[in-house]
Amino acid sequence: MSEDFALAEASAENKDSKARFAYLASMHPSLSVIRKRSDFLAANRGVRNAKPGFVLLTRPNEGKGKRYGITVTKKIGNAVVRNRMKRRFRELLWAALPEAGLPDHDHILIGREGGVERDFAALSEELDAALARAATGEGDRARRPRHKRSRRA
């Protein structure tokens, strides 16, 4: 009796979680937005591809579909500049991810200085190149975590 009970409950939970995330799928076909800080931090350990206008991070996410996130720090500029950069990156991702995106991966774009003035077509080509490179598993050197290491390594 207890087994039956557990099964029923598990399926109920499943259904519920599906319903809960349905609105995310409706935002854009097969795309969803990363909202949690821990996901952003986890992506830091994934594949890293740097381009003049941005840095692309990719990391498998255990079957949660194609997801994207955008990070623009205060260093880049004021609110107008930051929001404009996010809007242009979103436009890039909507155009590129449905075809060229990696399935079941998180895609994080980090804005760099100069990314706002950069030509949109150039950014688009660079994103395609970065995605192609990430699909092969290659990337630039991973960023070292900022621990203070022993002096005499």
Add this chain to the structure above:
RNA sequence: CCAGGGGGCCGGGCAGCCGCGUGACCUAGUCGCGAGGAAAGUCCGGGCUCCACGAAACAAGGGUGGCGGGUAACGCCCGCCGUGGGUAACCACAGGGAAAGUGCCACAGAGAGCAUACCGCCGAUGGCCCGCAAGGGAUCAGGCAAGGGUGAAAGGGUGCGGUAAGAGCGCACCGGGGUUCUGGUAACAGCGCCCGCAUGGCAAACCCCACCCGGAGCAAGGCCGAAUAGGGGCGGCGCGCGAAAGCAGGGGUGUUUCUCCCCAGUCGCCCGGGUUGGCUGCUUGAGUCUUGAAGCAAUUCAAGACCUAGACGAAUGGCUGCCGCCGCGCGGCAGGUCGUGAAAGCGAUACCGCACGCGGGACAGAACCCGGCUUACAGGCCCCCUGGCACU
């Protein structure tokens, strides 16, 4: 025309394709709407919500500070007054109280707060010396605060009289204080009279006086709420160790003793709190526009019309065309002007028009909502006023 002062406004327009947020519906498709004057800084004031509280008063702490008005309220706005600046238009002002008290005023200087005498002036009066005397001389006593000098500031200022020299000592004008009257709601102003008038400055030093303020903030607050663990109540079954005698643990009680009662596990039902999350608060409001009325104005009243962003890792983006604005280039085109030439023409052109090419287009992004203040801002438009020059 030149120079200046004050106020108000705009902050690109139209269109197409692909997208985004939201609302509506004959809901797999179309239509409507979609950032600002500062949305900013968070410096004030409110609405709204919760918490606290018997109304309230007092204390503490903080704020405001000429008078009158406006307002939901304000530290905001309007009008007026005073002081200072400017030829003027106009601008600036935390603009109550310094004989309620305490404190500070460095350096310099003789003296800096019931002040002082360094240089200096006088030496009329008393004394001294010379002289018969008239008188003269030095400066002891003493008098003075004009001049020099110090300072941010030296106990009213200028002039005349006066005097030994001086001094509000006296007078005139200016300044100051008090007061009657007049005008004004008032701040205050004016005229007259009186007082020769020692009694700084700082309260954005403590302070005194008058007035104002309970605290927190939409992540406020409300509703819903799966699984797991845990809490409370009720009911059923059961009761630690030991073979037994017997021996314990916790609670009902602050302590001691005795007695009595309850509890431990499990099942069922119910209740409350509540994490990730969802919904709400959330945009109809001290609202916007037009017209009329009251008022010098801020503003208020009346009538009519209108609905104008609601996101939440956070919606306005990407691409393009035409028009408009500014700057630069090119005498390329038309005109004007200048030079040359008999002319045609050729060359030059500060300025104006046209065409073409290139570039530029600020400050800045709603996050519960309003009223202000402050700060940032390419470029442009409009109105009023002042002074000067020229002309009629």
Add this chain to the structure above:
RNA sequence: GCUGCUGUAGCUCAGUGGUAGAGCGCACCCUUGGUAAGGGUGAGGCCGGGAGUUCAAUCCUCCCCAGCAGCA
């Protein structure tokens, strides 16, 4: 959304209404055969910016600009 703190020499910090200092660092000199240590001398500041109060502001008041921190 609300609140607090800091800004002074190249660096870390004092300071108070009246000409701005300390330590480390820097330059030069002394000492030593030479170096370190030690001693001496010196340079280096529009006290984050702008207004105001005051005779006088790094200090008091107001407004900006940076940076840092905290609460929910």
